[in-house]
Amino acid sequence: MTVAAIKEASKWQLVLLASLYFLVIAVAILVVMHRHESRGLFVEQQRLEKQHNILIAQWSRLKLEQGVVLNEIYVERKARENLGMSIPKAKDIRMVIE
Secondary structure (H helix, E strand, O other): OOHHHHHHHHHHHHHHHHHHHHHHHHHHHHHHHHHHHHHHHHHHHHHHHHHHHHHHHHHHHHHHHHHHHHHHHHHHHHHHHHHOOOOOOHHHOOOOOO
């Protein structure tokens, strides 16, 4: 090999080395950005799971309340239909004091 060929080869090696160096730096920056985004998404997931649990508890309370209301309506309707009962008027209510 001639001196010019060696200089040309070392010039390409230097360019290749510099390119690889910048590529490694760029990949490292991308890794950091992706980890930061991942942490942000994890925090959002935790917040949404907490909100989901609150909504599930609220839904359960509403279903229970609905069952109670429907049960009262059912009992009142059966009392009216089967037993001929009705809600007394205010003038018909008497208080017993001991």
